[in-house]
Amino acid sequence: MRRDLSPAELFDREYPAARKAPHLAPVPSYARPLDVRRAMEVDLSVIRDQRGDLVVAELGKHLPFVARRMYSLVRVPEGEARGGHAHKELEQLLFVLHGALDLVLDDGVTQQRVRLDDPEKAIYLRPMVWRELEHFAPGTVCVVLASEVYDESDYLRSYDAYRDELAALGW
Numbered sequence: 001m002r003r004d005l006s007p008a009e010l011f012d013r014e015y016p017a018a019r020k021a022p023h024l025a026p027v028p029s030y031a032r033p034l035d036v037r038r039a040m041e042v043d044l045s046v047i048r049d050q051r052g053d054l055v056v057a058e059l060g061k062h063l064p065f066v067a068r069r070m071y072s073l074v075r076v077p078e079g080e081a082r083g084g085h086a087h088k089e090l091e092q093l094l095f096v097l098h099g100a101l102d103l104v105l106d107d108g109v110t111q112q113r114v115r116l117d118d119p120e121k122a123i124y125l126r127p128m129v130w131r132e133l134e135h136f137a138p139g140t141v142c143v144v145l146a147s148e149v150y151d152e153s154d155y156l157r158s159y160d161a162y163r164d165e166l167a168a169l170g171w
């Protein structure tokens, strides 16, 4: 008897290809590509009732990788910026639970500024996207789900090194 694959089964089927060639991998059905390559917007699910809103990020429905780490950016002083790097392999889903910030993305060719100010919106970044975070509103809480545990050797922290790596990959 045929049945539709669950989001988790679809994920298991499609994810190995995405890991092997993230620059070629199809955009997940629930994600919208941004102008910057390898960057997408995802609407999280919201369950509203009189007690408030419950916002969900679930594997295969909004989250395109298995999260092995969560970190958050909080108490960022006014005028401070964060980021200024790219990741060689790490995938991330970023969202702002409270407040607002500008996410400035760059794929080596195209730059795009995205204002994140809605807890129901997330940005999915595949590997090799340069990012900077700036213009944090006071009290902003930014949460990041990451596909791997922390590994400093995955970072490209100079823009020149990032461009060299893109050239080496032929992207």
Ligand code: T46
Binding pocket: 069, 071, 073, 082, 083, 084, 092, 131, 133, 144, 150
């Ligand atoms: C990213 C943006 C959005 C750890 O020891 N463990 C961790 O999990 C992380 C994320 C960082 N660190 C150390 C590495 C540095 O010595 O914490 C220090 C500050 O990290 P960093 O300067 O990379 O922080 P941000 O805010 O510039 O970047 C972070 C993430 O590192 C990065 O992956 O995409 O947030």
